[in-house]
Amino acid sequence: QKEVEQNSGPLSVPEGAIASLNCTYSDRGSQSFFWYRQYSGKSPELIMFIYSNGDKEDGRFTAQLNKASQYVSLLIRDSQPSDSATYLCAVRKAAGNKLTFGGGTRVLVKP
Amino acid sequence: GAVVSQHPSRVICKSGTSVKIECRSLDFQATTMFWYRQFPKQSLMLMATSNEGSKATYEQGVEKDKFLINHASLTLSTLTVTSAHPEDSSFYICSAPGARGDEQFFGPGTRLTVL
Numbered sequence: 001q002k003e004v005e006q007n008s009g010p011l012s013v014p015e016g017a018i019a020s021l022n023c024t025y026s027d028r029g030s031q032s033f034f035w036y037r038q039y040s041g042k043s044p045e046l047i048m049f050i051y052s053n054g055d056k057e058d059g060r061f062t063a064q065l066n067k068a069s070q071y072v073s074l075l076i077r078d079s080q081p082s083d084s085a086t087y088l089c090a091v092r093k094a095a096g097n098k099l100t101f102g103g104g105t106r107v108l109v110k111p
Numbered sequence: 112g113a114v115v116s117q118h119p120s121r122v123i124c125k126s127g128t129s130v131k132i133e134c135r136s137l138d139f140q141a142t143t144m145f146w147y148r149q150f151p152k153q154s155l156m157l158m159a160t161s162n163e164g165s166k167a168t169y170e171q172g173v174e175k176d177k178f179l180i181n182h183a184s185l186t187l188s189t190l191t192v193t194s195a196h197p198e199d200s201s202f203y204i205c206s207a208p209g210a211r212g213d214e215q216f217f218g219p220g221t222r223l224t225v226l
Contacts, residue, residue: 032213034214041202041222042219042220043204043217043218043219043220044155044204044217045217046214046215049213049214088154088155098145098157098160099145099157099206099215100157101154101155101156102154103153103154104154
């Protein structure tokens with residue numbers, strides 16, 4: 001079992017719709033959860049992080065964490081073609097420690 | 112946010128040669144830096160944790176004698192791929208945690224192609 005699992009996609013979303021991405025993790029000791037966006041040929045850029053159960057909103061993005069179910073998700077509202085990228089879920093056990101990445105979900109937003 | 116740079120951004124070398132990649136934290140100090148490798152259509156895989164003033168910690172399956180890491184100062188870590196072969200061709204990315212440790216700042220990556 002992989003430590004962090006994501007559906008590889010592609011997830012095809014019409015422009016203006018909501019994209020929903022899921023991520024599960026195996027280590028219950030994980031404390032911090034991150035969503036990164038990566039465009040082809042570029043390094044990852046942080047979208048947001050979440051530590052506590054529940055929802056966290058930042059602009060068009062909402063992260064949801066459920067530690068009991070070992071599940072974290074990302075919602076992208078009003079999806080734009082520029083959101084087309086690979087979205088990486090990452091988990092960390094403690095501050096400053098290494099990140100473990102999932103395989104990424106490729107999102108395609110069609111005009 | 113904090114800035115991490117990498118140099119070079121792209122390098123092409125012949126099989127058997129060694130290549131050095133630099134990772135710098137430009138406006139903050141980093142006692143720890145992380146080196147990742149990413150093959151096409153795959154995710155980032157952590158290779159090693161670089162520690163300022165001490166030996167790097169390598170992940171399982173990563174050859175420490177092939178991927179030499181030096182973290183000589185609080186702003187610079189280097190990764191040297193020794194005797195590179197075509198299978199080492201990949202995208203190498205470094206990162207450093209910020210002062211609070213809340214997030215990691217990634218460098219722009221180095222594309223290595225070994226002919």
